[in-house]
Amino acid sequence: MNDTSVQPSHQVCSVRVGETLYGVPIAHVLEILGKPPTQPVPLAPGFVGGLVHYRGEVITAVSLRRLLGMEPSPAREDVLVFETPEGPFGLFVDSVGEVMQVSDADHEPNPATLESRRQALFAGAWKLKDQLLVSLEPERLEPMRLAASFAG
């Protein structure tokens, strides 16, 4: 990631949850579903936002809000779809914004002062002109992995 000489910059899709702006490498995003209908799953682990219909499959979507311990969103949320070897999964975010070009030169690792749960979820941040863009890596958000580390 920090090897600026080889790949100085790449495209990230910016998403917003609460006040914070997050960036997800666009190459990892299979599809963006705009405010799809969702189905809650009673008794599911806390980080599961619900089920979403994606191309004939019913996929499990993780809620970033729930992961971060935030209040549920009052409005319908957008869903990013990621691919894993076990099949696709979704990520609920408040809204999906524009695609940005970010440079690895602007990337910083997680600060040591960051709370431990967020330490595990975030992959550092890019320093934008006026704010920070928190880096999210889809593999850290896979439901199975979350189930192992958070257990609800």
Added chain:
Amino acid sequence: MDDLTREFLLESQEGLDRMERCLTDLETRPGDTELLAEIFRSVHTIKGTTGFLGFGRLEVLSHAGENLLGLLRDGSLAVSPEIISGLLALMDSLRSILRAIEATGAEGERCSEDGEMIARLEVLQNQGSTFTQAEIPAAVAVAHSAAPRKARTPRQRSAPRNAPRPLAPRSRKVSPPPAGPEPRAAGEAGPHGGTGAVSPPLQSVRQQASLSAEEIAPVALRPTVDRTRQAPAEAPSMPSGGTADSTLRVDVELLNRMMNLVGELVLTRNQILQATSADAGFALLGRRLDMVTADLRESVMRARMQPVSHVFSRFPRLVRDLARGLDKRVQLELEGQETELDKSLLEAIRDPLTHAIRNAVDHGIESPEQRIAAGKPAEGLLRLRACHEGSHVIVEVHDDGAGMNIERIRDKAVERQLVSPARAEQMGEREILQLIFLPGFSTASAVTSVSGRGVGMDVVRTNVEKIGGKVEIDSRAGQGTVLRLRIPLTLAIIPALIVRSRGQNFAVPQSSLTELVHLSAGEADGRIERLESAALYRLRGRLLPLIFLDRLLEQPARERSRACDIAVLNADGRRFGLVVDGLADPEEIVVKPLAAVLRAIGYYAGATILGNGEMALILNPGAIAQNAGVGLTGDADENLADETRNAQQDFLLVEADGRRAALPLETVLRIERIPRSRIEWAGARPVLRFEGALLPLDDRAGQAAGDDPDAQATVVVCRDGKRQVGMSVAHVLDVAGGRQLEEAGSGAVAEGITLLQEHVTGIVSLAAIPSLDGVSGHASSEFPAEAR
């Protein structure tokens, strides 16, 4: 493991399966040279392929078998039971080595066993010459005309197929005529095999494969080469070769994917049908889409089907071995082998069926002495039959043995405390038979090596119910036993009832649903009783444990005294009522798998998308019952009680004319909702045109409805003897069991009334509805039916 080895394993296993079938057939038809030729080919192919793959153990063993089979084929040795046993044992050895290769990639070293096997086969070879000279040359003569021809067709197919197939999925450039070396194909194989080293064996496979064809049937070599060109032209004139040319192997994954897409199409269709139901033009298109989708779904489902012979084929061997081990004589008859079933379901019934057959041979069929003493032929008959019945496949295991000993089952069940002695006394034969499905029940007085170890029919039932099937048993003392498995055709699309709980949809598979009970807001509190923390409902006098879906799923609490529905479920023999907020229509749903994190919750069998586009979680009634601790035995008892309310009859409870009335349920054909304007008058008698015929009507609800032309009527169509009659009612209330009422003192059974839900209710006399005989003349012409 490289592709080549994997392919080899697959082919060899198929070859051995075929061989096993043929061997057991051979025992009944020892003179059948075609069978011998086929067995010889199977062994020969294995031997041929193993040599250069470096599986020495397999090669030596199959060589020994080939020698023996060669003698049999040539007619210089006659088939005997010992030889068959020897060859079957050889197959087991080959199989175990194949398994070892599959697991470890190597054959393993157990040369002493191999040595014994080879020695056994050699002894068999030398002992020979028991046949009559006259018989064999005749058989050989047949062989010369028949065997090469038969030999040619399958070999033509398998020889070229064997070789290039490992490559086929990835490199499509492999040209079909396989005789010459093909460096390009070999080169392409390199990357997949890991190194280029794969290519030499690959060519060897080809050569070897075509070589073996040459050895068996020299005449056939040339056709092998230009087979592909000839095949289409040959197909019509050669029915025996036709099947192979018109079939091809398809990856199960691909079929699963297709099934998914079809499921998706079904959903889209449902949505389109719902969205366009108002528009007449669209409705037509929608119906067409509906038909095409149904056809497509059917076709794809058919593609996943396999004939039950895949499972049946192993039973001749099993029965033979069992019978020999038990000193019994059993003839196995297979029927309906071509009946097809979804591949995954076929796998699922393999074990239950095996168990049932073991049972039949072990416990069902008697020893030859006993049979003769009972006046039956010494040889027992075991019939395995498969057939279609609607959307189910029925598989029957039928033996003509001693039948079940009802008294012994009764005693055993009481002894094991599965039923109370008093209850056992009241039970009829059919009920008693059902007891064998209870866990922990086994009647084997002596534990044999075959069965009778306490795990028995309950496992069969559990396994069959797991796939949405049912098991029934029927037995007659002295005549035999029939075990009937009823298996759904497919798993991927299931009929389900959609229930609602806290505004969310859930699907309950219809297969576990037995009935529905509606409780109105007023009733909900009173009718649901509590014993400590357990909620119960009195269903026809018996207590039904209740599980509240919202509480189970920790959904927000419900307000008290709301109307609710109880879905009475029976899952794996556990019976309980699932309390939900409301019911929606039943639907055919496509089962979508859930992610592992959600599967782990345990209550969900999957998810689905409904016709209205909403999603629903599919509940797993078995898991719910188990988790909530719904017991098995007591419920089975309850089931039985349900089945045998001898003095009881089920009634459709209706309200008409402000009163409750009961219609015997077995007379009810259907319930129709029609506009009142459709009720016509023949003279003074109300009639309804129904399916092209006139239905005499008892229009009880008519008086109350008045003359509103838009009013709707609910008509219950009933069978009364040979005729059909209708009764218009205000509401259909429930289905309930009614008890006979006896007159105080005399004890005479009261006619025309019954006790339904604690109310004395009049039974509608269908015979009292006047027939149309007398009015037909007026109604048709002179007095045209007058709309009311």
